Amino acid sequence: MSRFFASGYSDSDLSSSDEELLSTSEEELINSSADEQEAEQDNDESSDSVFATEEESDDSSDDDYGARARGPSYFLKSSFAKNNYSDEDSESEGEGKKVVKSSKDKLLDEMRSLVDKIEIRRDVKEWIGLLAEFDKLNKLLTKARQQNLGIPRLYISMIAELDSTISEIGNEEIKALKADSSRAFNTTKQRTRRFVKEHAAAIEQYRANPETFEKELDEQSEENTPKPSKALIDELITSLRTIQETRGKKNVDRDEQIATLEELVQDAKGNDFHSILVYLMLIPLRFESSSLVQSMPIDQWTKAKNEIIALLKILEKVRNEYVVTELATATDELGQEPEADKNGVKHILGSVTALVERLDDELTKSLQSTDPHATEYVDRLKDQSTVYQLLLANQLYLESIIEPAAYSQKEGEQLARVVLKRLENLYYKPTKLIIISEKVGWSKLTNKQSLIYPKFEESDDELEYCNGLINHLSSLLYKQTNSIFRKKAMLCQIYYYSFNDQYYKARDMFLMSHLQSTIHTSDIPLQVLFNRALVQLGLCAFRAGLLTESQQILQEICTSQKQKELLGQGSNQRQQPASQIDKQRLVPFHMHINLELLDCVYLTASLLLEIPQIIQQSSGRKVSNKLQATKSFRRTLDYYNRQVFIGPPESTKDYIMRAASSLQAGKWEQAINFISSINIWSLFNNATGIKEMLYEKFQTEGLRSYIFANIFFYEKLSVKQLASLFKLPEAKVLAVVSKMIYNDEISASLDQFNQSIDLSKDYEFSKLHELALSLADRCQQLAERNERLASGGHQSQSSNVKDQKKIYSK
């Protein structure tokens, strides 16, 4: 019986609560009723006991005591359960300890233990301790709400009991309390009352029949919407005003205000102006109420979303009477209708854009704080499509109230913000996904059309449509006076083009943007976006087979120690834990660029460029320093080569380094085998195409390396043999060799009669020769400098002297 190993009561109760969640609701019912019994028992005990409070507050002794005291009741319960559900229970008993708890279960367990502690404190009327536990519990509750668990019913039962205990306490008793405990008592009382008020129905149900208190209550408690009492308009305005006056102040209960406003929404039905006003106050308040927690609870978020949808609906309906815009002038008095303009349209101050933006931001925040590998993340991600719908609806609304000519004016800025959000929701997606989000986005907006870019028709070409969409959205942003819009749009566009394999377009835009010269002065999110676009461009170049370009583009970011930070995908562990702000800068997981793939691409590109050069250098020829040698690559390669024992490759890097040393040894086929057995290539759309491209590159670079390496040992090389060695057509071998000869990389000549390469020997020179040559070069430079100096050039004397010294020291 594993039960006996459970040390304390609370622990054993925990495991039983585990079972509870795993099993049916009926069992839960039993358990909760058992809890009740225990609570009653507790009550009895405490009323009997004459112990002083201090003694009782000792937790551990209390627990032990409790465990002993409850021993029988526990057996009672389990045997009772066995009677009915013997199968299930025995099963769960066996597994009880092994079950891996989900985060939800863990949370519930914690809450349960807290509830137990609170109950104990309550029974002994130890208010200060109770309040502390209560606070902890409330924190857990918000967490639970974030995970969309609703309010656990044990919380409700606890509150109900607490409330009744509080109301039982007489005035004298309160007076007898010490100052600090009476304060704690009052706070607890207020909080309990509030909760009771909010969830009156649930509490009521619990009180009426604690035995049948069921889970469904959670949902019922959410629907706390009393029937609209026909309040007078004055009343509505007055309550709005009170809320407005207290907004942003401390010690204001936002939840209560939200509840009031929710009621007002009902009251205002039928009067559009008032509905708009209420919504414009309610939605921001909702956002504010969750500004302290890491991310907005999902239920709150969903409510806010629904309210925005409702608001947009109303606004659309009353398009010819009222318009909500950021540029309206505020009225002196709340509730007073603004003056109508010449078209009879009344402008209300407010911003739907800001609300939708905030909604999107909150979603991002929530994604940032969710574990990306859990299903919750995917569930949350689904909300993106709703946000996208809202963005679209909002864009259409703004298009209907803003003249196209004013898009670049101040008025158009709100539109630009929506469009930017929309662009930010699209740019990192492949075309197929863009089409899907477009379709979903427009699905609720039938019979409407956008002025900026029409909706997707089945007959449209997907790629063309996406290009057009991105271009049109961006071009609206380019017209903005605020440069941040332009920069962001530019980068998003570059990212999109690179991601969808349109390298030249992306590259030209990148070069024309001239962002690289000013980007370091921008704020961090923009820099992150810049880096992301840059990296995508590099990957795109690689996919297009442009290795040199790819290597150059990626170099700076790939060789950096702070790769993760640069791409906004996390922070170095060595550093201090990231602050809240740092965390918010991070890009949500679904937008991440795979770092391993990035490394793989960079290293492969460097490999193909570097290996022939390394061999060429070791063969003693002077190498033109056209390519910036990538030291990091050479260093890693050296390290690998120096190892005594080399095990089979494990990581991507291992594979690449093994490939590099194979290529160095002239075994190109082995090298390409290593490279193509890297799994991560499959992350590219066109993995086989890329492998083919790499195969060809390895053939030619292998050939070049081979010639460089063997130049001393042969007088002639047969073209035919080279061709068979590298599985290339002879013409290709000839072309590669011709290029090497023409560029003076090797000194040789081709023989058309024998189909061979004649390697000339006379360039072979010793170290002394080499030094003599470079000395001559330096002397020449020196003479030239002197001449320039004599003719009144601006070369400074000191640098000249330094040069001279350098030469002499040689």
Added chain:
Amino acid sequence: MAQLTPAEIEVAKKFDLTSKIIPFLDRHLIYPLIENLDLTYDEKTIKELSYNLLRDTYMNKFINDLNPDKEISQDVLTKQKEIEAKSEVLEAETKETLNLLSKKEVQEQLKSDKNHNRRYLESQHGITEDKIHALYEYGQIQYNKGDYVMASDLLANFRILSTNNELNVSSTWGRLACEILLLEWNNALEELSKLRELIDSRTSFNDPLLQLYNRTWVIHWSLFPYFKTANGLETLCDLFFSSSYLSTIQASCPWVLRYLVVAVISNNSKKLKDLVRVTAQESYQYADPFTNLIKALYLDFDFAQASQHLNDCEVILKTDFFLNNEDENLPLISKKFITNAKKLIIQVYVKCYGRISLEALSETLNLTKQELKDLIASLDLKNATLDDEKLIINHTSTKIYQQVSDKVKSLGYKSNQLLENFAK
């Protein structure tokens, strides 16, 4: 000129640049281009094209000839009458001014200071702003009517007098067009350089896009005179390789690279390296036989491909308006290009090969052995021995001692001279 085979017509049509160039030219300048399409398209299409092109000009008689419907619609007639009337009015207005300007004593009074001239003319002869503007308008009408001599004259006079910068620029454009159409190449070049000065120096180009457009026009218009004058191609290379124009070509009209290739190769210009770089850079957005030739030769080292592209080039040389120069006074560009291109191929070939079979080479280059031999002889190769079967070149890199001695040889003398200069 000889007719082309269907295959050749295919090639010509495929790489025909007319449609790309048209947006950057004036109506009148396009006409010769369309006329030149006679080798690739049938007569009817060309007539239709020219009618559509010139319908909106004022060259009434010409248009009527071209009109396929025979019936001339009423609007056309009324339009034509209106123009007649307008031009008569303007003619009367400008006559006085022109007469005045041709008087000797007036000409003597005129100085280089425009403001002074204006004051003088207004006070002494009553020539006002409006009258000067009439010159411009009349010039425009004359141009549209096809009287380019008159138009050129009027615009020149206008430019002397007017202080309006914008109109001055457009009148310069107008004169350039007139001179081109009159085939007065030297005058055209003069106008072109004036225009370039205006465009490149003008700080009032607030809009970089506008400047880009202007440069693009200059590039296209300049093709007319440069390909028709003796030293034109050299100037063309200089202009097109200047950094601002090169980036204009890259940004807005990569097809001009064709003419650049022709100019560089047929002129044996030293800019070959730059040319290779540019064509390689632009290969993703523009390719025709000419750029492909460069690419095959200098990037892929595929000699067979190169000579194939050269064959295509020959067809285009016959059909392209700017390249099929038949002026006897000038060396034929096309011929020069082909010869030079072949020489280049051989040069690269020789650099890579030590022992060359003449037979194989003549096959790849599509030449007879004798031609090939002549070409090789004209290259004047060092260390080469040529006989009936083969060409052998001794590739010897200079000895290291030689290299060092070459490098330092002049240093002593130079340093001495330096010292002497200091002593002075």
